[in-house]
Amino acid sequence: MTGAGGPPGFVLGGVSSGVGKTVTTLAIVRALEDAGHSVQPAKAGPDFIDPSHHEAIAGRPSRTLDLWLCGEEGVRRNYARGEGDVCVVEGVMGLYDGDGSSTAMVAEALGLPVVLVVDAKAGMESVAATALGFQAYAEEIGRNVEVAGIVAQRAHGGRHEEGIRDALPDDLEYFGRIPPKPDLEIPDRHLGLHMGEEAALPEEALAEAAETLEAERLAGVASEPPAPAASPEPGPAVDARVAVADDAAFCFRYSATLERFRERAELVTFSPLAGDPVPDCDGIYLPGGYPELHAAKLESAGTLEELGQRASEGLPVLGECGGLMAMSQTLTTAEGGTHTMASILPADVTMHDRYQALDHVELEAVDGTLTADVGERLRGHEFHYSSADVDGDARFGFETVRGKGIDGDHDGLTEYDSLGTYVHVHAESGAFDRFLEGL
Known part of the structure; x- marks a missing residue:
């Protein structure tokens, strides 16, 4: 049930730009929907294109969460207008990147945990080390950001997945992986990725990626944000x-x-x-x-x-x-x-x-x-x-x-x-x- 602050949610933060946050977001939305959840997508940052992909999969408009554009209370008001029983917020760039409105800043403003998207193509134990570094860095810079666990992007199953999972400490959960498949890539355009209705991921590939994710663990990590101080209701109607x-x-x-x-x-x-x-x-x-x-x-x-x-x-x-x-x-x-x-x-x-x-x-x-x-x-x-x-x-x-x-x-x-x-x-x-x- 959606509370006064909006549905429970979590933030997908990347270790860098280009790590595959959008594909991971779409696969998680599909996994949660397949598990019976009603998902509200959202995007940290001012982008228009990623939200078009979100809407194509979730079937409802994505919320834009940017502290520079909206202010902290504006972000909370915009989030609170979301629907569904769980909100998935795709981050922008790397987790801590951006002076005006980083993913970490948005997660902190909403009090939502972070699921870190890590490129695991060429690593196992190093994936855990990377996640630990991102977890520790929040405390180092004085940000109240909880890195709850990871999704391993471009990770194979079997021994590769087991090595990643086994290397993670107890306070970092493993939420699954995105398999390394060429049809789980979204083409670039000069202003970013193609719009969702133009280049949606193949249904079969997205469904396969959803199956390699721990949907209920992801739903379970979601937390409720604080209610905005001011009502999200608009001003009076105008005759126009x-x-x-x-x-x-x-x-x-x-x-x-x-x-x-x-x-x-x-x-x-x-x-x-x-x-x-x-x-x-x-x-x-x-x-x-x-x-x-x-x-x-x-x-x-x-x-x-x-x-x-x-x-x-x-x-x-x-x-x-x-x-x-x-x-x-x-x-x-x-x-x-x-x-x-x-x-x-x-x-x-x-x-x-x-x-x-x-x-x-x-x-x-x-x-x-x-x-x-x-x-x-x-x-x-x-x-x-x-x-x-x-x-x-x-x-x-x-x-x-x-x-x-x-x-x-x-x-x-x-x-x-x-x-x-x-x-x-x-x-x-x-x-x-x-x-x-x-x-």
Whole structure:
């Protein structure tokens, strides 16, 4: 049963990036579901792609848990809105990595134990030594983090598994293994892994991995987090209709954002890729995604042209990252093709082979915008492979306190009643409440 603080849960922390946390998370979700548990997935950190994989397997949206984006009470509120009888939180990078919101910091804020994902491909006793080091390091740095045990990633059965299990001390549990199979790998894309609906793991391979995990031991280690100090309930309803772009070009949005829109206003969705007409609405939200992969189709579909016309007539349009790209005058892909976009913002966007920014970000509003009043600060996250060349008379809504933004010093291009930013923000920041209340 879900308590006031949300369902009991545990955190999957990796010894490093690339250790196979996402595959391990999906296999654990499947193992728990097969054992009769209702699982709520969650993700430490600001990522959009891992949660898409979670939802594809668990059948419910993943919760985003990031202390920089949400604050400690915001993380607790967002977690508390989870469902099911056990929550599996996938970590970010290595357990202790990250100054703004590490996996260890999230586990500590929620009081959840950590199950460590260790690459066991070429080790047995050394796997135990690695886990012991991660367990001891929490005490060394003064963090209240409990490393309860391990999952051995890329471990064979038989003598290999027995050697790992036997080497672990009594206070570190063995929760099973993920077999070393090539079809238990998720392909990379330039912004991370493929989205869940595009590259779900083969059903047979995932089921086989689930069978090598100790589902009931994992469920048993889950603990209940403290209840948030403030209620997770949203503010009062506003008389507004918000249209959200929703297709393969605009697929990066937090589940909490859509929840906030539904709870406080009327929400409709539309697909610029499909050429849907712009809905009758009071405001538009263009989330991030992959407009560069669909630039030619977006150019020819007609929706962006109509959106530009509606914006020039005063319809507020809020775009984040990929949304900013779609609101620009042109988008030039990495292959060199240039395509006309909505022409709302005075900028031309170009894709690059290497990422241009990756960081937790803090912005200060220098003018009243759709998401903040003058002097207010917003915390968010940026990760993009594009750059924006802005016109000389461009107006910015924010100065960057931390992060790169659009030109190193500013973010939030404004034109008409619209705003485009490279920064993704969470509903707990208050930005989307400000957007709704201004419609």
